[in-house]
Amino acid sequence: MATDSWALAVDEQESTTKTIGNLRIMEAGDANSRQIDDDGDKSDEEEKEDRATQSLLNKLIRSNVVNNTNQVEVLQRDPNSPLYSVKTFEELRLKPQLLKGVYEMGFNRPSKIQENALPMMLAEPPQNLIAQSQSGTGKTAAFVLAMLSHVDPSLKWPQCLCISPTYELALQTGKVIEQMGKFYPEVKLAYAVRGHKMERGIKIKEQIVIGTPGTVLDWCIKLKLIDPKKIKVFVLDEADVMIATQGHQDQSIRIQRMLPKGCQMLLFSATFEDSVWKFAERVVPDPNIIKLKREEETLDTIKQYYVLCNSKEDKFNALCNIYGAITIAQAMIFCHTRKTANWLAGQLSKEGHQVALLSGEMAVEQRAAVIERFRDGKEKVLITTNVCARGIDVEQVSVVINFDLPLDKDGNPDNETYLHRIGRTGRFGKRGLAVNMVDSQRSMEILKTYERHFNKKIARLDTHDLDEIEKIAN
Numbered sequence: 001m002a003t004d005s006w007a008l009a010v011d012e013q014e015s016t017t018k019t020i021g022n023l024r025i026m027e028a029g030d031a032n033s034r035q036i037d038d039d040g041d042k043s044d045e046e047e048k049e050d051r052a053t054q055s056l057l058n059k060l061i062r063s064n065v066v067n068n069t070n071q072v073e074v075l076q077r078d079p080n081s082p083l084y085s086v087k088t089f090e091e092l093r094l095k096p097q098l099l100k101g102v103y104e105m106g107f108n109r110p111s112k113i114q115e116n117a118l119p120m121m122l123a124e125p126p127q128n129l130i131a132q133s134q135s136g137t138g139k140t141a142a143f144v145l146a147m148l149s150h151v152d153p154s155l156k157w158p159q160c161l162c163i164s165p166t167y168e169l170a171l172q173t174g175k176v177i178e179q180m181g182k183f184y185p186e187v188k189l190a191y192a193v194r195g196h197k198m199e200r201g202i203k204i205k206e207q208i209v210i211g212t213p214g215t216v217l218d219w220c221i222k223l224k225l226i227d228p229k230k231i232k233v234f235v236l237d238e239a240d241v242m243i244a245t246q247g248h249q250d251q252s253i254r255i256q257r258m259l260p261k262g263c264q265m266l267l268f269s270a271t272f273e274d275s276v277w278k279f280a281e282r283v284v285p286d287p288n289i290i291k292l293k294r295e296e297e298t299l300d301t302i303k304q305y306y307v308l309c310n311s312k313e314d315k316f317n318a319l320c321n322i323y324g325a326i327t328i329a330q331a332m333i334f335c336h337t338r339k340t341a342n343w344l345a346g347q348l349s350k351e352g353h354q355v356a357l358l359s360g361e362m363a364v365e366q367r368a369a370v371i372e373r374f375r376d377g378k379e380k381v382l383i384t385t386n387v388c389a390r391g392i393d394v395e396q397v398s399v400v401i402n403f404d405l406p407l408d409k410d411g412n413p414d415n416e417t418y419l420h421r422i423g424r425t426g427r428f429g430k431r432g433l434a435v436n437m438v439d440s441q442r443s444m445e446i447l448k449t450y451e452r453h454f455n456k457k458i459a460r461l462d463t464h465d466l467d468e469i470e471k472i473a474n
């Protein structure tokens with residue numbers, strides 16, 4: 001029965017979680033097993049919380065720095081001072097213990113954003129910085145190196161304070177600090193996160209504190225564990241995620257107000273929407289600004305088709321016909337609801353496909369494990385809904401199927417999501433294939449808006465005609 005095979009598939013997937021070794025997040029948190037409903041009736045709050053999950057997921061599955069060939073945009077506070085960038089870590093004259101830590105992490109040279117950000121952050125006198133670049137370009141590593149360079153290990157009190165929007169993201173960043181500081185054991189790190197019971201009034205000795213805004217505020221004000229006047233470097237990481245998390249903005253500003261004049265302020269974000277910008281302006285005085293645009297996704301190398309169907313069964317048959325006619329290395333299939341995704345996964349497994357399913361009800365580590373297995377080619381088909389795949393980078397997919405066309409939460413065309421889904425294929429000059437399943441007058445209209453918006457023809461494909469399908473593969 002479908003349900004049985006489905007249950008088996010879930011068991012199998014859940015067992016893969018074990019492959020993600022040594023994640024401390026598993027021990028302490030319960031927030032990451034939070035249920036997310038992606039059946040289209042999510043509240044705004046849930047939508048926003050997803051940004052933290054996505055950010056975490058990207059970190060869990062990422063094995064390398066994301067290369068970006070776009071130009072870096074640098075706006076200096078003092079336009080007369082020479083622009084200084086480095087191509088090697090040696091040029092930064094890091095402490096030998098830190099250089100060793102950097103190399104041990106497998107970093108051979110600074111990433112694009114690090115080339116410019118590191119000299120600014122390490123300059124004397126300290127300069128404030130707002131840096132924006134897409135996820136995975138090396139922002140976290142950059143400010144961690146800056147914090148580790150600025151602390152004086154002989155002083156036994158907090159000197160660097162770093163704030164992250166969620167518990168899980170704080171632990172992730174903490175892990176980077178620990179790794180990079182591995183050969184610098186005199187520098188100690190404290191985690192100001194929920195569940196960390198502390199005694200009131202006994203000042204902590206760790207030089208670096210990483211935490212979430214609420215707990216950090218408590219440690220400064222209520223418990224008096226940190227003297228904010230002694231902080232030299234203040235870092236706000238994931239500013240975009242932070243802003244999306246209710247209440248964090250005010251708390252961060254309250255913390256920032258307690259810091260001494262001359263404390264270095266560093267703010268990092270993967271996106272640069274107006275809200276981030278406004279927040280940044282309130283928090284960071286006289287900043288230098290570094291921006292690195294996301295690499296443009298284009299549809300130039302992607303062949304797009306649509307198939308007319310009457311029902312989801314009909315769509316499934318069309319899908320089987322496509323699979324019967326052409327060899328598909330790896331495909332990603334997007335459904336509108338979790339229910340359809342579940343159903344489709346069951347049907348495809350019955351047909352003997354190795355299917356991975358990414359669903360909002362899975363804990364974040366399970367999702368990371370599923371994506372990782374798919375990336376490693378252990379499964380050839382990944383079925384997912386919009387909510388849990390947005391922002392996730394899996395690059396080597398050759399075919400994308402929109403089992404349901406992407407829609408925004410009001411049911412209107414969503415160009416950005418369409419581009420992002422389809423853009424997964426056809427990267428790096430490879431040719432990609434995208435098939436859209438159209439099942440109503442309305443979805444035909446939506447398809448037409450995508451066609452118009454991107455000014456790219458989406459041709460009809462008759463999936464009953466095997467010869468025709470074979471042709472699209474060539």
Ligand SMILES: Nc1ncnc2c1ncn2[C@@H]1O[C@H](COP(=O)(O)OP(=O)(O)OP(=O)(O)O)[C@@H](O)[C@H]1O
Pocket residue numbers: 055058059062063064065066105106107108109110111114133134135136137138139140141142269270
């Ligand atoms: N110079 C480097 N050389 C090689 N790998 C690097 C370098 N800098 C960072 N990395 C690696 O690249 C990955 C992404 O880096 P990092 O987490 O710093 O990016 P980020 O810009 O902070 O991303 P996010 O916006 O998702 O937080 C990590 O696995 C990190 O270890």
Ligand SMILES: [Mg+2]
Pocket residue numbers: 139140141237238
């Ligand atoms: Mg980061």
